[in-house]
Amino acid sequence: MDIGLLGQYVINGLMLGMMYALVAVGFTLFFGVLNVIQFSHGDVLMVGSFVGYTAILALAAIGIDNPIIELLGALLASVGVVALLGALIARYLVLPLRSSPPLNTLLITLMLGTVLRESVRLFFPDGSNPKRFPALLPDEAFTFGSFTLRVDSLMLLIAGLLLIVALHLVINRTRLGLAIRAVAQDEETAMTMGINFRLVVLVTFAIGSGVAAFAGVMNGLYYNEINFGNGLLLGVIGFAAAIIGGLGSIYGAILGGFLFAALQTIGSVALPFASAYKDVFAFAVVIVLMAWRPTGLIAERTSERV
Amino acid sequence: MQNNLIYRIPVLGRLSESNLSLFAGLLAALLTTGFAIWFLKAENEYVIGFLLALAVAVTLGVSRLGGLGYVGRAFSDHEKLMNGAAVCGVLALAAVFREDHFTLLMIAIVLLYMLAGLGLTIQFGYLGLVNLSGASFLGVGAYTSAVLLAHTAVPPLLVLVIGGVMSALVGCLLVLPVLRTKGHYSAVVTIAFAILFMSFLQVNDTLGGPQGLATGEMALFGWGFNTGIELENGFYGSFYLNYLLLALALLVIAFALVKRLERSWIGLSMDAVRLDETAAACYGLSIARWKVVGFTLGNFLIGMAGALYAMMLGFIAPANFSFGDSLILVSIVLLGGIGNPWGLAVAAAIVVILPEKLQMIQEYRFLLFAGLVVLVLLFRPDGLLPRGMRNYIPGGGARS
Amino acid sequence: MSASDVLLSCEGVTRRFGGLVALDHLDLEVKRGDILGFLGPNGSGKTTFFNVLTGIYDFSDGQAHFAGENISKHSAQAVYRAGIARTFQRSRMCLSLSLFDNIMVGNHKHLNLGLGFNLFRRGAFARDLEQRYEQARDLVRAFSPNLADRMSEAVGGFPMLDRRRIEICRALISQPKLLLLDEPSAGMTHEETHQLMGDILSVREHTPELSIIIIEHEMSVMERITDHCAVLNFGKKICEGTYQDVVNNPQVREAYLGIE
Numbered sequence: 001m002d003i004g005l006l007g008q009y010v011i012n013g014l015m016l017g018m019m020y021a022l023v024a025v026g027f028t029l030f031f032g033v034l035n036v037i038q039f040s041h042g043d044v045l046m047v048g049s050f051v052g053y054t055a056i057l058a059l060a061a062i063g064i065d066n067p068i069i070e071l072l073g074a075l076l077a078s079v080g081v082v083a084l085l086g087a088l089i090a091r092y093l094v095l096p097l098r099s100s101p102p103l104n105t106l107l108i109t110l111m112l113g114t115v116l117r118e119s120v121r122l123f124f125p126d127g128s129n130p131k132r133f134p135a136l137l138p139d140e141a142f143t144f145g146s147f148t149l150r151v152d153s154l155m156l157l158i159a160g161l162l163l164i165v166a167l168h169l170v171i172n173r174t175r176l177g178l179a180i181r182a183v184a185q186d187e188e189t190a191m192t193m194g195i196n197f198r199l200v201v202l203v204t205f206a207i208g209s210g211v212a213a214f215a216g217v218m219n220g221l222y223y224n225e226i227n228f229g230n231g232l233l234l235g236v237i238g239f240a241a242a243i244i245g246g247l248g249s250i251y252g253a254i255l256g257g258f259l260f261a262a263l264q265t266i267g268s269v270a271l272p273f274a275s276a277y278k279d280v281f282a283f284a285v286v287i288v289l290m291a292w293r294p295t296g297l298i299a300e301r302t303s304e305r306v
Numbered sequence: 307m308q309n310n311l312i313y314r315i316p317v318l319g320r321l322s323e324s325n326l327s328l329f330a331g332l333l334a335a336l337l338t339t340g341f342a343i344w345f346l347k348a349e350n351e352y353v354i355g356f357l358l359a360l361a362v363a364v365t366l367g368v369s370r371l372g373g374l375g376y377v378g379r380a381f382s383d384h385e386k387l388m389n390g391a392a393v394c395g396v397l398a399l400a401a402v403f404r405e406d407h408f409t410l411l412m413i414a415i416v417l418l419y420m421l422a423g424l425g426l427t428i429q430f431g432y433l434g435l436v437n438l439s440g441a442s443f444l445g446v447g448a449y450t451s452a453v454l455l456a457h458t459a460v461p462p463l464l465v466l467v468i469g470g471v472m473s474a475l476v477g478c479l480l481v482l483p484v485l486r487t488k489g490h491y492s493a494v495v496t497i498a499f500a501i502l503f504m505s506f507l508q509v510n511d512t513l514g515g516p517q518g519l520a521t522g523e524m525a526l527f528g529w530g531f532n533t534g535i536e537l538e539n540g541f542y543g544s545f546y547l548n549y550l551l552l553a554l555a556l557l558v559i560a561f562a563l564v565k566r567l568e569r570s571w572i573g574l575s576m577d578a579v580r581l582d583e584t585a586a587a588c589y590g591l592s593i594a595r596w597k598v599v600g601f602t603l604g605n606f607l608i609g610m611a612g613a614l615y616a617m618m619l620g621f622i623a624p625a626n627f628s629f630g631d632s633l634i635l636v637s638i639v640l641l642g643g644i645g646n647p648w649g650l651a652v653a654a655a656i657v658v659i660l661p662e663k664l665q666m667i668q669e670y671r672f673l674l675f676a677g678l679v680v681l682v683l684l685f686r687p688d689g690l691l692p693r694g695m696r697n698y699i700p701g702g703g704a705r706s
Numbered sequence: 707m708s709a710s711d712v713l714l715s716c717e718g719v720t721r722r723f724g725g726l727v728a729l730d731h732l733d734l735e736v737k738r739g740d741i742l743g744f745l746g747p748n749g750s751g752k753t754t755f756f757n758v759l760t761g762i763y764d765f766s767d768g769q770a771h772f773a774g775e776n777i778s779k780h781s782a783q784a785v786y787r788a789g790i791a792r793t794f795q796r797s798r799m800c801l802s803l804s805l806f807d808n809i810m811v812g813n814h815k816h817l818n819l820g821l822g823f824n825l826f827r828r829g830a831f832a833r834d835l836e837q838r839y840e841q842a843r844d845l846v847r848a849f850s851p852n853l854a855d856r857m858s859e860a861v862g863g864f865p866m867l868d869r870r871r872i873e874i875c876r877a878l879i880s881q882p883k884l885l886l887l888d889e890p891s892a893g894m895t896h897e898e899t900h901q902l903m904g905d906i907l908s909v910r911e912h913t914p915e916l917s918i919i920i921i922e923h924e925m926s927v928m929e930r931i932t933d934h935c936a937v938l939n940f941g942k943k944i945c946e947g948t949y950q951d952v953v954n955n956p957q958v959r960e961a962y963l964g965i966e
Contacts, residue, residue, distance in 0.1 A: 037494070093680070100687060103436060106493055107640065108683040110438070114633055114676035122670060232629070236497055243491065276509040283502035290495050291483035563825060570824035570831060571810070571817040574803075578811045581800040587782040588760055588792055589876070590814040695804050695858060698835050 004146030011153050013265035014258070015222055018160035021257025022215035023238025024245060025167065026208035028253040031242070032184035033204045036094055036105040040113035041212060042235015044082055044089075047116055048213030049133070049226045050124060052078035056134055067136040074136075078213040086209025087202045095201065113232065120228040130227040133220035156218050163214055164254060170207070171250065180204055184248065233279075240286040244293070260285075324383050330373060331380020331388050339395035342655075343402050345663070346409050354663050378694070381648065385700040392651070393558060400550050404535075410546035414618060416651075416658045417553040418611045423638050423650040424557075424564045425607030430636070431645030431693070432573060433600040434580030435484065436493040439500035440635035443605045445627030446473040446503075447612025448521075449513055452622055455522030462524045466556075466613045473609020474602045481601055485594050500629045507624035518623025521616045524552065531617070549618040556614065560607055561647055567603075568645075569698045576600055577696075630672050637679045643689030652690055713738045713917050714884060718768030719778075721751075721758050721941075728754040730941035731768065736884065736917050741910065743932035744921040745952065747961060751941040752921045753795055756886050760792055761785040773883060787815050791877035792886035795921075797869050797893075801862035805853065805872055808861050809842045812876035845875050848912065849905050867898040871905060878909065887920040891927060903927050925953070937961065 023045060030038045055077035056070050064070065093112060097105050121127045137152035171177035182190040183200045191197050219234070220226045241260045245252025260282075267281040341361060348354050368374055381388045396413070403409040422444055429435045437443070447469035454465045480499055484492040508516050524531035531552070535543035567573050578586040579596045587593060616622045638657050642649025661671040682689060714736040721729040729751045736742050744752045757763045759770060761782035769778035777785055791812065799808055810817070817838075818824070824831060839857070847854035849871045853864075861872060870890050877885055887906070891899040907930075910916065922928055928935060928949055935952045937945040939961040945952055952958055 037491075093684070096684060100683075103434070103493070104683050104687060107436070107636070108680055110633065111637075111676040111679045111683070114630070114672055115680065118670070118673035118676065122673060233501065236494070236501060239494060240498065243494070277506075279505040280502050280509070283498045283505070286498040287480070287483050287495055287502070290491070290498075291486050566825045566828065571819055572821070572824045574807055574810055575814065575817075575819065577803055577807070578800060581802065582798050584762060584782075585794065585798040585800075586811065588762070588786060589812050589880075590783045590786040591811070592783055695860065696807060699832055 002146055004148070007144075007147035007149070009265055009269055011149065011157075013261045014157055015153060015261075016264065017258035017261030018157060019215050019219055019222075019234065019257075020237055020241045020260050021254040022160060022163065022211050022218075023234055024241035024253035024257045025164075025250055026212050027239050027242035028245070028247055028250055029180070029204050029208040030094075031247045033180060033187075033201050034090075034094065034098070036102055037109070037239070038089065038094065038205070038208075039106055039109040039235065039239070040089065040116060041109075041208070042233070042238060043113040043116040043231035044085060044209050045212040045216040045219070045234055046226070046228060046231030047085065047120065048078045048082040048209075048216030049220045049230070050120055050131075050216075050228075051081045051213070052217040052220060053131055053133055053226055056136070070134070071136045074217055075214065078217050079210040082213035082216075083206035083210035086205040086207075086212075089209075090202050090205035094205070095198065113235065117228055117231060124228070127228055130225050133224050133226050135221070135224055137221060152221065156222055160215075160218065163211065167207075167211065167250070176200075176203065236286070237282065240289065244289050324379070327376040327379035328384045328387065330376035331384065332391055334377045334380075335388070335391040335395055339398050342395070342399055346399070346403065346412075346659075348663070351664060351666065382694065382697055382700070389561075393554070396554055400547060400554075404541075404543040404547055407544045407546055410544050410550050411618070412659055412662055414546060414550040414553045415615075416654045417550065417557050418615050418618075419635070419638060419654040419658055420647075420650045421553070421557050421560055421611040422608045422635055423642070423654060424560050424647060425604035425611070426635060426639045427604075427645060427647060427650065428564060428567065428576075428600050428607070429604035430639055432568065432576035432580060433597055435597060435601055436636065437496050437601075437604065438493055438629075438632050438636060439480075439496040439503065440608055441627040441629070441631035442500050442503040443473045443477065443608040444612035444615065444631075444635075445507065445622075445624075446476050447609030448616035448622045448627070449507075449519070450609070451613035451616045452519040452521040453513075455617070456519070462522070462617065463526060465617075466524075466610050469613025469616075470606040470608075470610035473612065474606040477601055477605035481598055484601065485597055497629070500632050504624055504628055507627070514623070516624060518621060518626075520621050521619070523620070524549065524614065524617040526552075532620070546618070549614070553614060553618075556610065564607075564647055569696060569700075572596075572599075573696065634672070634675060637675045640679050641675075641682055641689055643691040643693055645693035646689070646691050649689050649691040649693075711737045713740075714770065714772050716759075716768065716770045719755065719758060719765060719770060720767035721754055721763055722766045728941050729758060729766075732938075732941075732943055734936060734943070736919060738883075738917055739914050741918045741920065741931055741933045743928040743935035743949065744919055744938065745928065745935055745958070746938035750938040750961075752938055753888055754941075755938075756792060756888055756919075756921070759785070760790060760886065786880070786882075789883035790886065791880060791882035791884075793870070793873045793877055793888055793890060795888040795892055797866070797873050799861045799869055799873060799876075802860055804858045805846070805861055805864070806839065806842055806857040808872055809846070809876050809879050810838065813838065813842075813879045815880055842875070842879060845879055846872070848908065849875060866893050867902060870894065870902055874906070874909070878913075881913075883915070883917065885916060885918045887918060887922075889921050889923065891922060891924050899924055899927060903931055907931055 023041065026041050027038065030036060030041075052074035055074045059070050059073050064073075089109070089112065093108050094105055097108060135152070137155055140151045142149045142151070171180060179190070179195045179200045180203075182193065182195055183197060187197060190200075219230065237260060238257070241256035242253045243256070244259060245254070245256030263285050264278065264282045267285070268278040271277065271281060341357070345354070345357050348357060365374075396417075399413055400410065403413070422440060425443075426437055426440055429437045450469045450472040451465045454460050454468060455462065460468065480495060483495045487495055507513055513519060531548040532545050534545045535541070535547055575586075575591050576596050578589070578591055579593055583593050619626075634657060638650060638653040641656065642651070642653035657675055661668045667674055712735050714734070716732055716734040719729060719732040719734075720727065732751075732755060744755070746752050754763070758765055759777075761777075761780050761784065765778045769776055771777070772788055772790065775788055777788055780788065800811065818834065843854050843857055846857070850868065853868060853871065861869060864872065874885075874887070874890070890902055890906070894902065906918070910918070920928075920932065932949055934946065934948050936943055937952055937955070937958050944957045944961060945955045947955075
């Protein structure tokens with residue numbers, strides 16, 4: 001295979017991995033503080049990309065066509081709205097079900113995902129068709145021999161990396177992060193230490209969902225297209241990545257995201273029977289991985305008291 | 307308060323409470339059948355809306371007066387009679403609508419969804435295994451029957467069984483990951499499978515890709531099901547009547563078996579596995595064994611429903627077996643009341659018939675039912691008809 | 707004492723969680739018909755010992771022989787079949803199931819679980835049910851006549867004292883040789899604890915062959931019902947003997963009260 005094509009696969013794989021990682025981080029954060037699976041997370045991401053899209057259209061409608069302002073507007077609106085959405089989900093759907101079996105939380109968020117997905121399909125103007133996401137990033141490219149590196153891909157990768165670093169700093173260097181980690185360790189002790197448990201949960205859901213919104217906008221910019229159904233697939237993959245990384249570990253989730261993207265990319269390159277089966281392959285891998293390492297590659301601490 | 311009701315009605319006052327409940331139960335069955343006929347005949351959307359409001363108001367009213375308790379008792383004390391009444395109700399509907407293709411099809415779909423719902427009830431209701439790929443197993447059965455009828459001479463009745471077996475076998479592929487993943491994580495395995503199966507059908511050309519496949523007809527003793535029924539005395543019945551009656555027969559058998567399963571040491575073991583795996587293991591219950599048994603039995607029922615579904619529709623495509631449809635199946639179980647087969651009847655009827663009768667909500671049905679399930683989980687997690695205590699011997703009274 | 711009098715003998719039973727040694731080379735013997743009290747501060751390894759013995763956790767080291775059988779590699783299911791039944795510190799009942807159902811969960815090894823029997827031979831099933839129902843009710847009646855009339859009620863509706871009684875019945879219905887009681891008095895008042903201990907003593911009168919290991923913090927309970935006691939601290943057995951020996955042991959006083 002020639003180097004240019006190989007490079008293209010690598011960039012593509014990294015890009016996918018970045019998106020999966022950003023989704024997986026959300027799953028892991030929610031699981032950390034509440035031990036729940038927030039399954040509408042992928043659809044929350046999709047809502048994020050539609051909010052960003054709407055913001056760009058709105059800015060264009062009032063005559064602003066500076067790509068930088070449009071981009072910032074899209075990101076701010078998307079992250080802000082979706083962070084609020086995440087907190088609302090935690091407040092009205094997840095926290096009230098704390099005393100029910102964890103399965104109910106999975107089911108309720110699964111159904112919420114359907115509600116979000118269908119709402120966009122039905123109520124967003126012409127929502128059932130894919131939307132062309134405006135290209136706001138420069139369209140130049142560097143060429144090294146047969147390998148072309150698009151500037152927008154590079155920028156998106158760097159932005160994703162910066163977000164991960166920022167998240168790392170928030171979790172490890174701030175009082176808020178300390179509170180989140182304390183709640184994740186031991187909720188009861190954290191509460192006796194004066195940590196406002198509900199607030200920490202809401203903020204965690206806001207952060208996790210905000211990160212997903214960012215990934216949603218990234219997704220739109222990279223593929224130049226958004227679709228109401230995007231979220232479900234990204235959600236399942238992101239969740240699988242979080243599990244592979246061992247639910248509850250942020251770095252595991254990031255690793256899991258890239259690992260999954262690598263497997264998917266290798267699968268689509270190496271498998272002889274066409275790329276038509278690439279989703280079949282990817283989900284077969286999810287199932288096999290979960291059978292192989294049910295608690296993830298970085299094992300989750302089991303703490304069931306008998 | 308329930309006793310007051312008896313004394314206030316002089317005629318009923320002389321009846322024993324058990325007979326009173328039987329009377330209430332039969333009356334409810336009669337009214338429900340009558341209502342169903344009226345509802346299915348109605349075409350004007352305002353009339354339909356009115357009927358819906360009426361149904362809700364009457365149910366709430368009767369429930370306020372404690373009347374539902376009597377109906378519930380009728381089902382537990384006089385189970386055989388009430389089961390018979392329910393079957394008669396369906397037969398009455400079939401007789402009334404014998405010439406109406408569309409209505410018969412709808413009723414038959416309700417019956418088949420109930421059959422699949424019974425499979426999910428074993429898995430989800432008894433064992434706590436959420437199968438979010440119900441529609442995929444329905445699809446395995448459906449595609450099996452399409453392929454077998456097109457390429458082999460296997461008798462169609464056997465095809466139904468093979469459809470179930472295939473679905474159970476495909477389920478066996480998933481059993482390992484489902485067993486190894488703890489608790490609700492296994493639900494995610496089934497989600498992954500649902501999406502895998504869907505994309506497989508979309509891209510597999512031998513199975514017709516996105517366009518799907520035409521399927522052959524059901525036949526019993528040389529009687530082709532795709533022919534209408536015409537008798538010498540002028541009786542005419544749509545060919546869907548054949549399918550409806552067969553679906554009803556399958557459902558009755560499966561219903562009886564699932565009920566017996568629940569009322570046995572096996573049902574008890576499955577409940578114990580669902581409620582506390584650790585404690586169950588300490589009392590000798592093999593978690594894996596029960597999960598394998600229950601998952602396989604459930605998939606068998608779902609696959610069989612799928613095989614008949616395919617024959618009845620005459621044409622199947624991946625869109626019939628999407629993840630959304632799996633969610634609809636789970637919604638039926640959740641809405642009806644997890645683990646209560648009678649709940650399936652109510653929920654399947656609502657979920658299947660409502661969007662067909664109210665065309666304006668057809669487009670919104672996924673949204674509507676997902677939203678409804680969110681509300682049910684928040685405010686009535688046991689569903690519309692919560693499962694009662696186990697009653698090993700029907701009508702056995704105090705004997706547990 | 708002859709070897710056949712020993713029901714359970716443990717040698718060097720060890721359980722490690724990562725670097726933490728929760729149970730450190732524990733040696734223990736329980737004779738038939740003995741009631742052994744297990745004492746020790748929280749986190750000293752008592753419940754871990756139960757979990758290792760009943761196959762919930764693997765042995766990290768050492769072995770245990772029960773009625774002549776090496777059970778150190780047994781799964782939880784096999785340990786139960788060999789004749790060890792237990793209760794849990796946080797009473798683990800199926801709250802939505804009836805009292806009768808909960809007790810029958812404990813009788814798993816005696817139930818006919820064949821598909822044919824359960825689905826098709828309903829007449830035989832009904833006779834089996836009748837017999838097991840009477841057996842369960844007799845057992846419950848021995849604890850509380852009042853409970854025996856409420857066999858078909860959901861366990862979730864009973865107070866803690868009754869739940870503990872039901873849990874002990876669940877453990878006893880299979881006629882185990884050894885009963886492990888993990889803090890049966892947790893979550894109960896002093897009065898309730900007293901009643902429950904009365905029940906346990908009467909159980910012992912009816913089944914003199916039954917051995918019991920009981921974990922308990924209520925010292926009065928231990929004094930009243932145990933034949934001898936063992937004290938754990940940091941996973942090690944620091945003392946064993948009669949109740950009086952044990953409470954007067956300086957090491958025990960140190961472990962409990964921190965006095966030199």
